[in-house]
Amino acid sequence: MCAWSPLIRHGIRHGIRHGIRHGINLLIPPQCPACHAIIDDDGLCGQCWTHIKRITPPLCQQCGRGFAFDFADGVTDCWDRCGRCLTEPPDFDRAIAAFKYNAMSRLLILGLKYARRHDVTPTMARMMANAGAELLNQSDWIIPLPLHWTRYVQRGFNQSAELARATMKAADIAAQKYRPDILKRIKKTESQGYKTRQQRRQNLQSAFRVADNTRCLNGASVVIIDDVLTTGASLSSAARCLKKAGAKEVAVLIAARVG
Ligand SMILES: [Zn+2]
Numbered sequence: 001m002c003a004w005s006p007l008i009r010h011g012i013r014h015g016i017r018h019g020i021r022h023g024i025n026l027l028i029p030p031q032c033p034a035c036h037a038i039i040d041d042d043g044l045c046g047q048c049w050t051h052i053k054r055i056t057p058p059l060c061q062q063c064g065r066g067f068a069f070d071f072a073d074g075v076t077d078c079w080d081r082c083g084r085c086l087t088e089p090p091d092f093d094r095a096i097a098a099f100k101y102n103a104m105s106r107l108l109i110l111g112l113k114y115a116r117r118h119d120v121t122p123t124m125a126r127m128m129a130n131a132g133a134e135l136l137n138q139s140d141w142i143i144p145l146p147l148h149w150t151r152y153v154q155r156g157f158n159q160s161a162e163l164a165r166a167t168m169k170a171a172d173i174a175a176q177k178y179r180p181d182i183l184k185r186i187k188k189t190e191s192q193g194y195k196t197r198q199q200r201r202q203n204l205q206s207a208f209r210v211a212d213n214t215r216c217l218n219g220a221s222v223v224i225i226d227d228v229l230t231t232g233a234s235l236s237s238a239a240r241c242l243k244k245a246g247a248k249e250v251a252v253l254i255a256a257r258v259g
């Protein structure tokens with residue numbers, strides 16, 4: 001067989017796919033999920049992108065929360081963590097967010113989760129890859145925060161898994177590091193809103209389980225990927241579960257962070 005044939009086949013397939021997509025775009029032009037303006041390409045329009053804001057330093061070194069003010073040189077190390085992390089630290093060692101959760105990023109994430117706007121995923125993933133490149137490179141395993149199976153059936157996909165795969169692609173991370181099989185969500189948790197910290201912790205007790213016969217966590221550095229960090233209770237609970245199973249370090253990389 002001609003050595004070029006796989007390349008030719010790939011070229012034809014790519015051409016057909018591109019042609020179909022171009023045809024669909026002509027018939028139903030893509031719209032910005034936030035303002036519904038007609039756009040040339042996928043994702044948000046240029047105007048709406050300007051409302052997506054990065055979280056700028058100084059940041060809490062553990063939970064990634066932005067500090068309201070900068071500290072003078074010479075303060076002690078304890079000031080690199082926020083008050084909440086000093087008094088009641090989460091079980092993950094580090095959290096990095098690509099951008100702030102605001103009205104605009106909320107539309108972006110709701111579009112991805114509930115309106116199947118998968119076209120926004122590559123752009124969000126590029127921002128996550130930029131923010132978390134070092135973390136992803138140093139990790140042994142990359143795990144999307146799992147959904148309970150009933151929610152997965154309802155939604156048809158796990159947005160964290162979509163973001164994890166796209167982020168790894170954007171950061172050029174070896175595909176073998178992707179391990180959605182390690183962590184399972186075994187408890188369908190109620191909404192975390194309006195719960196105290198203690199109630200949230202109880203609500204999430206034993207919500208996750210590590211798959212049987214998983215030995216690859218011993219001494220491993222793991223990154224969990226999720227869409228939004230609100231209270232961090234679910235991510236903390238997942239991190240606790242991974243650490244119990246032997247993980248040495250657990251960091252989280254999220255698209256957006258509240259607060
Ligand atoms: Zn727009």
Ligand SMILES: [Zn+2]
Pocket residue numbers: 060061062063064065081082083084085086
């Ligand atoms: Zn903190």
